[in-house]
Amino acid sequence: MSSDCFGSDGALTGYDKWRQSRWEEIAGPEGKASLIAHRPITEPGQEVPEVPGRWTSTGFSGSLTLTAARAEDVSVDGHAVDGTVELTSASRLSFPGGRRGTIEELRGAHALAVWDPAAPTLVGLREIEAWPWDPAWAVKAEYRPADAGRLLEVTRLTSPSMRDTLPAPGDFVFDLQGERHTLRAFDVGSDTLLITFTDDTSGTDTPGMGRWLILPRPRHTTDTARIDFNRALIPHHVFSAAFPCPLPPRENHLPLRVEAGERAPVFEEEAAPGTTTGPAV
Structure with missing residues (x-):
């Protein structure tokens, strides 16, 4: 993760740019x-x-x-x-x-x-609600590679739901609010890792199926990773039930309220075809 996630004047600017690119990813002309x-x-x-x-x-x-x-x-x-x-x-x-x-x-x-392009989930999407940016939610983490070939079983949100196995090459260990936590990461290709997690906001302020963090795979075991919960994503399944998204493993629950990152999509009950507005950032 780039250094613009951390406490400087440039960090908030970087976060705003990320929010806009995220909006384009979801609600742009070919959005998810x-x-x-x-x-x-x-x-x-x-x-x-x-x-x-x-x-x-x-x-x-x-x-x-x-x-x-x-x-x-x-x-x-x-x-x-x-x-x-x-x-x-x-x-x-x-x-x-x-x-x-x-x-x-x-x-x-x-x-x-x-x-x-006329999907109601696209034309009716008004914004992606998120907590205000807060540098306290950006933390340093230690990356610990797992045994070669480790696989974890997950449930995918399909109809009916199905079980799947995904490569899980390592864990991130970090301190947050005075406690040490570990989150397991999945390999999603192109040197990119996906963390699916729940916390004490899941099912109330944020989706019950948890949220995501997308991180670059550390090149060396001695590298210090950076996790920015301000960039926690709501899963694509929340925008379209057609996405077969994986549920977080039980081990990836954080026993605290992570009041950072995306919270929920906001839809209009009626929207003119082809019209959307940008997020409040």
Whole structure:
């Protein structure tokens, strides 16, 4: 985490910039609040209710194909589909009504993610409520690598819910409000670690499914890590139930109120299509 998280005049400026980039990530033109479906493809000729076409997967290590007629107005990487085409994780799909699709990989299977610029969760999102920035919530931490190959079992918020295992390469140990705490971290690729945690605000002031911290993986075991709870995120599932987000492991509960970071999304009951406003920072 960059040094702008800590107590200087530049820290608050850095936090405001982060809040704005976070708003764009969620509510921008291709924001995460526009996800309307995340469908595993498990059967030959499978249909997905949100978009046209028939989908066939031969497994994670195999191929994924889409079959559609030209009249269904489906395109892949800018080319109209009229027949059967093979897809990869780099494929970009377009559907009627401005909907788009991406291919993802989850639990050894292909999945289709469908995004809609007119999704109510996007057009009705007014702001992401957060506590005021406070440098007291930025702490130094020791990173302790785990045994090679450590996996932790988690529950993913799917319908129905499912169990999954994720690589958990290390723990962060730190002092907060006079007590020592440990949080386990998951490997989410690209030298990035994800901490999913709950605290005594969970289920009241913040989502019951906890919040997230995203940190760079320390390069050396002697490195001092920095954790800034001002940048605690509410999970993507809160913006769109289509996200199969993992619940925090039981060990990642902090027995105190972490009154820092994001609290909850604020939605308007009625919003004009395509209109959103920025967060109060």
